[in-house]
Amino acid sequence: MKIKFFTTGGTIDKVYFDAKSEFEVGPPQVREVLQEANVVFDYEIESILRKDSLDLTDDDRQLIRQRVEAEPCSRVVVTHGTDTMVQTGQALAGIADKTIVLTGSMQPARFRVTDAVFNIGSAIGAVQSLPPGVYIAMNGRIFAPGRVRKNREKNCFEEVAAG
Amino acid sequence: MKIKFFTTGGTIDKVYFDAKSEFEVGPPQVREVLQEANVVFDYEIESILRKDSLDLTDDDRQLIRQRVEAEPCSRVVVTHGTDTMVQTGQALAGIADKTIVLTGSMQPARFRVTDAVFNIGSAIGAVQSLPPGVYIAMNGRIFAPGRVRKNREKNCFEEVAAG
Amino acid sequence: MKIKFFTTGGTIDKVYFDAKSEFEVGPPQVREVLQEANVVFDYEIESILRKDSLDLTDDDRQLIRQRVEAEPCSRVVVTHGTDTMVQTGQALAGIADKTIVLTGSMQPARFRVTDAVFNIGSAIGAVQSLPPGVYIAMNGRIFAPGRVRKNREKNCFEEVAAG
Amino acid sequence: MKIKFFTTGGTIDKVYFDAKSEFEVGPPQVREVLQEANVVFDYEIESILRKDSLDLTDDDRQLIRQRVEAEPCSRVVVTHGTDTMVQTGQALAGIADKTIVLTGSMQPARFRVTDAVFNIGSAIGAVQSLPPGVYIAMNGRIFAPGRVRKNREKNCFEEVAAG
Numbered sequence A, B, C, D: 001m002k003i004k005f006f007t008t009g010g011t012i013d014k015v016y017f018d019a020k021s022e023f024e025v026g027p028p029q030v031r032e033v034l035q036e037a038n039v040v041f042d043y044e045i046e047s048i049l050r051k052d053s054l055d056l057t058d059d060d061r062q063l064i065r066q067r068v069e070a071e072p073c074s075r076v077v078v079t080h081g082t083d084t085m086v087q088t089g090q091a092l093a094g095i096a097d098k099t100i101v102l103t104g105s106m107q108p109a110r111f112r113v114t115d116a117v118f119n120i121g122s123a124i125g126a127v128q129s130l131p132p133g134v135y136i137a138m139n140g141r142i143f144a145p146g147r148v149r150k151n152r153e154k155n156c157f158e159e160v161a162a163g
Helices: A030-037 A058-070 A085-091 A116-127 B030-037 B058-070 B085-091 B116-127 C030-037 C058-070 C085-091 C116-127 D030-037 D058-070 D085-091 D116-127
Strands: A002-009 A014-017 A022-025 A042-051 A075-079 A099-103 A133-138 A141-143 A148-151 A156-159 B002-009 B014-017 B022-025 B042-051 B075-079 B099-103 B133-138 B141-143 B148-151 B156-159 C002-009 C014-017 C022-025 C042-051 C075-079 C099-103 C133-138 C141-143 C148-151 C156-159 D002-009 D014-017 D022-025 D042-051 D075-079 D099-103 D133-138 D141-143 D148-151 D156-159
Touching: A002 A058, A030 A042, A030 A116, A030 B116, A042 A058, A058 A075, A058 A085, A075 A116, A085 A099, A085 A133, A085 A148, A099 A116, A116 A133, A116 B030, A116 B116, A133 A148, A133 A156, A141 A156, B002 B058, B030 B042, B030 B116, B042 B058, B058 B075, B058 B085, B075 B116, B085 B099, B085 B133, B085 B148, B099 B116, B116 B133, B133 B148, B133 B156, B141 B156, C002 C058, C030 C042, C030 C116, C030 D116, C042 C058, C058 C075, C058 C085, C075 C116, C085 C099, C085 C133, C085 C148, C099 C116, C116 C133, C116 D030, C116 D116, C133 C148, C133 C156, C141 C156, D002 D058, D030 D042, D030 D116, D042 D058, D058 D075, D058 D085, D075 D116, D085 D099, D085 D133, D085 D148, D099 D116, D116 D133, D133 D148, D133 D156, D141 D156
Parallel strands: A002 A042, A002 A075, A075 A099, A099 A133, B002 B042, B002 B075, B075 B099, B099 B133, C002 C042, C002 C075, C075 C099, C099 C133, D002 D042, D002 D075, D075 D099, D099 D133
Antiparallel strands: A014 A022, A133 A141, A148 A156, B014 B022, B133 B141, B148 B156, C014 C022, C133 C141, C148 C156, D014 D022, D133 D141, D148 D156
16 A cells, blocks of 8 residues: 655644744654654655645645646645645545545644644544545544634634535 | 544553553553544543453453443444454454444553554544444554454564455 | 742743744743652742843843842752853853853753753753852753853854853 | 763663563663753763662672773763662762762653653763762752662652761
8 A cells, every 4th residue: 555645834844943043844744753653554755845834825736736636646645734724625626536635733743742643643544544535634533625624713623514 | 523442451551650660551541642632523431451462361352342332432443452453353343333443552652752643543534434344553554354463573563365 | 959940931942832823932841841850859930031042132131130139049040042041141140159050952842852851950960069150051061151152053052262 | 071871771771672562671771862962072871781770789789880980981970770779879989089970760761751861961960060979860859879768659769867
């Protein structure tokens, strides 16, 4: 079994550069997560972008869509900032024959207390279990992009009526 | 959505009691994992046993089966030692209308470097995505209990021919 | 034995506020470090400032000096940003009858991989072992403020000729 | 500045061997602690023994004493199990011209929540600050071996009348 990982940035990949006193998106953190988890499936990690998801443009979303469409592997996980994950999920609608799961985290993977590892795990459990389509894996649930939103006050994802 | 967690012991729940110089199965670690992951589904955690899985007897496995059968919830995750997880998975065969996923870890959840959090995440992603049946979630893959074994030399789970 | 902790901000106390997509100085992290270390001495923690040390003014340094001077306890640890720790150390020169140790960290205490815990430990080992005076505890060494500088390229503190 | 580390075993160095279902003393954990702390002093790590300190014999203690006496470096840190750390501290009495600090931890260095990093930090802060002699660094305090004991009920070290 093979899974392709595309990374786009977001909180999950934020690291601290002391020299610059800056906290910025760094290299894909999913790599270390997979190594520590000692996964036994084949995988490839491709970094498409390194942006806060609030800074993603429609062109960026089209770029992500093109890369996913062009990818031969039928199981795709996309790590992404949480703020506009739903929007990107919707931009990936209708891609044939692929199970695509988007995930990210509220606390960076580099933190001692983080949701990153759990979320990546849940996306991986889901991507090999679900039929083709696009899904969001956050806060332990698997959502359809048309029926979920990020609740900023409660700082979590929740189901909404289809729309 | 609701998930029922049954815990049976195993490495995942091992904690260190300095006063006794003993490293033993302690209370269910899945509780803290779910809290840190900030999950948004309902859940219940029930500790059936606190044993190394090498010490589980057929009576223990029947007890586990009875509890799972009696559980009204249709989504069940069982945390378990890795040594005889497959055996217990096979003992749960044929329970109707339930998606049952067994998982555990090679390194205790209390360790700084552990597969526990990722594995629990993968089990949770799978349990809400799969049709009724019994599955093993280890090393990032979802296996059928009849087609997997723990490879002790490589310290991981791997697929085998059906048997 | 009693130790007074004054916190002023810096990388050591930086936390991530996902709702604001901001990484800022938060509450004193030394509190959790002391709890996890299970320390058996009495202590008090007082937050004087919550600033990046590059933003500290001379007035800020005078405020820190005043608080240290007014403190009855003879053993004082000051957590501080690393960029201008030496400058603040020099501003504390000549305070009588107190052993004062400044420390901080290059990676926030909230990170999984951090120097914060080690550094706080080293400051505490030093503050009860040294005669009255001002010291800097970074990278495992105890320095005199007049003979140390932060080497930004190597991202560590190093001894320099007196000056 | 140079520090010599001698390791003798104890909880601090316990690691989990899943293949054997065994939790045993492994290689010196102080190495990783020093690397993560990014220390700038020279050091050498020598493993003398890998035992639970309850299993140390008088011959073992004499061996430790011989190694410390033969060591040219004047600053020595010994990592050791907590149960008989005081006894070994007393066995090192009277070694000339060396500052010797013993430390260890109640929770293994490999655990997510541990006192190991803090304790090693405190020992290092103390060893370069104290005059020649033997000291115990535990729970954030620096003790003289003749005036401390491990309180097993409270699971911490505490001062006692000289004896």
